[in-house]
Amino acid sequence: MTKRILVFREINDDQLAALRSEFQVDYLPHITGFDDPEVLEVLSQAHGLVGASLKVTPELLDKAPQLEAIASISVGYDNYPVAELTRRGILLCNTPDVLTETTADTGFLLIMCTARRATELAEMVRQGRWTQNVGKELFGSDVHGKTLGMIGMGRIGAAIARRGALGFNMKILYSMASPKPELEQSLGAQRLELDALLEQSDIVCVTVPLSAQTEKLIGAEQFARMKPEAIFVNVARGKVVDEAAMIQALQDGTLHAAGLDVFETEPLPADSPLTQMSNVVALPHIGSATHETRTAMAQRAIDNIRMALNGEQPISPVNGEVLAQTS
Ligand SMILES: NC(=O)C1=CN([C@@H]2O[C@H](COP(=O)(O)OP(=O)(O)OC[C@H]3O[C@@H](n4cnc5c(N)ncnc54)[C@H](O)[C@@H]3O)[C@@H](O)[C@H]2O)C=CC1
Ligand SMILES: O=C(O)C(=O)CO
Numbered sequence: 001m002t003k004r005i006l007v008f009r010e011i012n013d014d015q016l017a018a019l020r021s022e023f024q025v026d027y028l029p030h031i032t033g034f035d036d037p038e039v040l041e042v043l044s045q046a047h048g049l050v051g052a053s054l055k056v057t058p059e060l061l062d063k064a065p066q067l068e069a070i071a072s073i074s075v076g077y078d079n080y081p082v083a084e085l086t087r088r089g090i091l092l093c094n095t096p097d098v099l100t101e102t103t104a105d106t107g108f109l110l111i112m113c114t115a116r117r118a119t120e121l122a123e124m125v126r127q128g129r130w131t132q133n134v135g136k137e138l139f140g141s142d143v144h145g146k147t148l149g150m151i152g153m154g155r156i157g158a159a160i161a162r163r164g165a166l167g168f169n170m171k172i173l174y175s176m177a178s179p180k181p182e183l184e185q186s187l188g189a190q191r192l193e194l195d196a197l198l199e200q201s202d203i204v205c206v207t208v209p210l211s212a213q214t215e216k217l218i219g220a221e222q223f224a225r226m227k228p229e230a231i232f233v234n235v236a237r238g239k240v241v242d243e244a245a246m247i248q249a250l251q252d253g254t255l256h257a258a259g260l261d262v263f264e265t266e267p268l269p270a271d272s273p274l275t276q277m278s279n280v281v282a283l284p285h286i287g288s289a290t291h292e293t294r295t296a297m298a299q300r301a302i303d304n305i306r307m308a309l310n311g312e313q314p315i316s317p318v319n320g321e322v323l324a325q326t327s
Contacts, residue, residue, distance in 0.1 A: 003309050004066075006042050008051030009073050011298040019302055023048070023309070034060055048305045053266075058084045069308035071301035073294075075099060075155075077318050078210040078237060089325055092318040093304035096155060098296040099288035104159030106287045107235040110259030111148075111164075111203055113281045114231050116140035117257075120278050141202075141229065143168055149201025150174040151194065151217070152208035152236065153183060160205055160235075161187055173197045198225040203233065210237035218242065223249035229256045235287050238263035247273050250280065261287050 002024050007016070010029040019025050026042045033054060034043055043064045049056075052073040058081050061067065069091040070080065077094050085092050113119050117140045124130055124138075148164040150157045153174040164170035165187035172189040174180070175197045183189045198204060204226060208214045218232075219242035226232070232255055234241055243264040249255035257279040263272070266285055274280050288297060304314040313323060 003047040003068075004042075004045050005048040005050060005305060005309075006039075006046045008049070008054060009298070011050075011073075011302070012295055015295075015298055015302055019050075019306075022306065034063075048309050050301050050305050053079070055079050057081060061085070061088060061090070069093065069305055069314075071305035071308070071314075073297050073301045074288075076209055076237060078239075080318075082319055086319040086321055089322055091308045091314065091322045093301070093308060093314045093316050094318050095297040095300040095304075096316055098300050099293050100155040100159050102290050102293040103156045103235060103287040104163060106261055106283070107156065107160040107205055107207070107233060108163045110233045110235065110261060110281055110283065111143055111160075111205065111231070114233065114257045114259035114279075115143045115203070119281050141231075143170070143203070145169050146202040147171045147173060147200055149192075149197040149204045150189075151197070151204065151206045152176070153180055153189070154207065154209075156235065157205075157207035158183055160207065161189060165189070173201055194222070195225055198222055199227070201230060202227065203231045205233040206236045206240055208236055208240055210239050214240050216240070216242045218246075220245040220248065223255050226255060228253065231257045231259065233259040235261045238266065243274075250277055257281075259283075261285055 004024040005019065006026045006028065008028050008031050016025065016027060028039060031039055034040065040063055045066060046064055047066050047068050049070045050073065056079060061084065067090050071093045073095060075094050075096045077092060080092055082092060117138065121138060148161065148170045150161050150172065153161065153176050161172045161183065165172050172187050173192050174189055175192055175194040179191050206218065217240050223245060246258065250258060259281045261283045262285055268274060268282060274282055288294065300315060304316060307314040317323060
């Protein structure tokens with residue numbers, strides 16, 4: 001029997017053709033949810049799912065009785081009920097590593113744009129408002145030589161820290177439960193408790209996954225601890241931050257500026273105050289969005305789903321316990 005896969009994120013034509021040579025593929029790259037009756041019909045027959053950015057709930061799994069595996073085109077897997085998938089013997093795979101450097105580039109892009117006020121000033125030029133030499137009131141702040149505090153020092157965190165230490169001569173602080181001796185050695189990184197990191201950093205950058213433990217990890221109390229001239233950057237997940245508290249801190253000057261790729265609600269509602277603040281650089285969740293990296297992520301997901309549905313060990317399983325159950 002040919003297995004059936006629902007693909008709900010755009011992939012390249014050659015990748016789709018390769019999948020179609022082996023599986024029956026329902027290609028619905030533009031759906032924004034699974035509620036549509038036509039989508040539910042496809043879901044009820046699907047053995048595999050390949051996609052990203054849509055919430056999969058336990059209730060939805062009830063409507064997908066054939067489901068054997070999900071290959072997310074993302075490294076973050078907060079959209080999936082992992083314990084429930086494991087309980088049902090459904091394998092979940094993600095795309096670590098292939099997006100690390102591109103997402104770190106985005107993190108550094110946000111650091112640079114926010115510190116140097118690049119988007120705000122580029123907008124001034126575009127609108128024909130550059131009528132005199134830029135004076136003090138529009139100066140930014142240096143990035144090189146400053147202190148970069150990493151909340152989360154995994155793959156992406158370490159790649160941002162490496163850019164900071166080796167390219168910009170920055171002092172690196174990080175907060176994590178366990179030390180990273182190789183980064184302390186190679187980057188001179190120093191591990192601190194979160195509060196001390198917040199108090200000492202010029203730039204605070206979040207790269208932790210969203211989980212029950214990290215939801216709203218950064219709120220009013222944490223913003224209050226930061227230096228008044230501090231810049232806050234989030235390339236992880238919006239819900240790691242108490243967004244209302246961040247907006248308040250930006251409005252009352254407790255927080256100097258923020259560079260954000262991720263938000264509590266995405267797409268960011270047009271009436272969010274964040275869209276109007278000159279001290280905010282807001283990007284539409286483009287951490288990994290380059291041609292090269294999105295192609296590599298889709299390929300990893302395709303390899304994962306092929307292997308999973310053919311009973312082989314996929315490259316990057318999240319809930320490997322499922323494999324142990326079936327072997
Ligand atoms: N903006 C974007 O487009 C993208 C966002 N992401 C987000 O970035 C996250 C991180 O990705 P990777 O670096 O590949 O994951 P990773 O698993 O390599 O790194 C995350 C690190 O955070 C640490 N951590 C967890 N809780 C912590 C806490 N409370 N305090 C300090 N450290 C903590 C973990 O121990 C781990 O070392 C993803 O889960 C995803 O949510 C990833 C790719 C693109
Ligand atoms: O991979 C992820 O987790 C993303 O957010 C998008 O690349």
